[in-house]
Amino acid sequence: MKKILVTLAAVAACATLATPAFAGSKAAAPKTKAAAAIPVDREKAMTHLKNHVDYPADRAKILAACADTEEFTKEQKDWFAKHLPEGTYASADDVAKALGI
Numbered sequence: 001m002k003k004i005l006v007t008l009a010a011v012a013a014c015a016t017l018a019t020p021a022f023a024g025s026k027a028a029a030p031k032t033k034a035a036a037a038i039p040v041d042r043e044k045a046m047t048h049l050k051n052h053v054d055y056p057a058d059r060a061k062i063l064a065a066c067a068d069t070e071e072f073t074k075e076q077k078d079w080f081a082k083h084l085p086e087g088t089y090a091s092a093d094d095v096a097k098a099l100g101i
Contacts, residue, residue, distance in 0.1 A: 039073070039075050039076050039079050040072060040076040040079070042096075042101045044071070045096070045099075045101060046092055046096060048065075048066070048069065048071065048072070049062070049092035049095050049096070050092040052065045052068075052069065053065045053092065053095075055089065055090055055091055055092070056088050056089065056090050057088065057089055057095075058086075058087065058088045058089070059084055059085070059086050059087060062080075062084060062089065062095060063077075063080065063081055063084065066080050080099070083099050083100070084098060084099060085098055
């Protein structure tokens with residue numbers, strides 16, 4: 001009986017813990033937070049990434065293209081720099097996926 005009570009207590013304790021978000025999940029926490037925190041319109045960002053970046057492009061090349069434009073504020077440019085991982089991207093869609101937008 002004691003063993004059953006201990007097991008039930010452990011199950012109840014586990015049920016109160018937050019469920020972790022998995023990378024493949026639509027509810028992945030980092031992606032959701034990044035998308036909610038982006039200080040620029042997704043459409044505007046995609047237009048810029050499609051029209052002002054030659055692909056393939058690495059992180060430095062993408063950030064340089066953003067730095068050379070007046071359509072984004074310093075805060076928006078800083079957000080891109082903070083959230084864009086190192087790597088080489090084949091398309092604007094790949095950049096958007098990496099940014100979680």
